[in-house]
Amino acid sequence: MISIIIPAYNEENRLPYYLDSILQYLEQKKRIYEILVVDDGSTDATAAVVKRFMALNANVKLIRLPRNRGKGFAVKTGMRQAVGRLRLFADADGATPIEELERLERSIEAGADVAIGSRALLSDACSVKARMHRKLIGAVFNTIVRTMAVRGIRDTQCGFKLFTAGAAARIFSLQQLDGFGFDVEILCIAKRNGLYISEIPINWRDVKGGKIRLIRDSVSMLFDVIRIRINELRNKYAIERMGTLQGEPRK
Known part of the structure; x- marks a missing residue:
């Protein structure tokens, strides 16, 4: 079974198209699945949109x-x-x-605990369509991240990441950041605890309507990276080896 988590804040316009494409794909593949849309305090009709899907498919769930x-x-x-x-x-x-x-599932099947989509890795089979200023700021930020927090990963911020249940249990029990810098933190936690991360080139395109404020949020994420580094030095990301209900993550 696969769980798909979609964080949503005021996404009444963009979410329906993506939800519909996900459902069509999963049904076509005859997958066993659940889709959890987490409505992050939206002030628009995001919750109503999800409820319409829930009325048609019991595998769609809303967390408000x-x-x-x-x-x-x-x-x-x-x-x-x-x-x-x-x-x-x-x-x-x-x-x-x-x-x-x-693509990500193939990496998990090959032994990865975490498989992350990457817009920075080049592949003839993949296309990344992003505006130039986003590419520039993203490249600068990821250089800082690789220097201060997570070495060896080219794109920490892509919003398409797959985890085994065991890896997710460990990582998200230690997560402390609530904002956009959390991507860096969860990868730092994974590395700190010896989990195998696989970075995979994917197809990606910039979609209008994004809520990231490039300058302001980039500065905020920079402070988050500093917090992550401090937390790591204080050993806040260490976890004792323990079993989970879903089983041990692979090494």
Whole structure:
């Protein structure tokens, strides 16, 4: 069974198209699945949109947060309520086609505990369509991240990441950041605890309507990276080896 977690904040316009494409794909593949949309305190009709899908498909579930807590908190909430053997979080904008899940699953099958989509790795089989200023700021930020927090990963921020149940249980129990910097933190936690991360090139396109404020949020994420580094030095990301209900993550 696979759980798909979609964090959503005021996504009444973009979410329906992506949800529909996910459902069509999973039904066509005859997958056993659940889709958890975490409404992060939306003030628009995001919840109503999800409820319409729920009326047609019992595998779609809505988790409503009483107020906006941040993407990181929404993803953590979904991951900790999910029951799937594999758990994917995907951005509500649909920038990454759901078909890219197959690339990530192949890495999990090959032994990875965490498989992440990457817009930075080049592949003849994949296309990344992003505006130039986003590419530039993303490249600068990822250089800082690789220097200060997570070495060896080219793209920490892509919103398409797949976890085994065991890896998710460990990682998200230690996550402390609620904002956009959480991507860096969960990868740092994974590395700190010896989990195998596989970075996979994927197809991705920039979708209008994004809520990231490039300058302001980039500065905020930089402070988050500093917090992550401090937490790591204080040994806040260590976890004793223990079993989980879903089983041990692979090494």
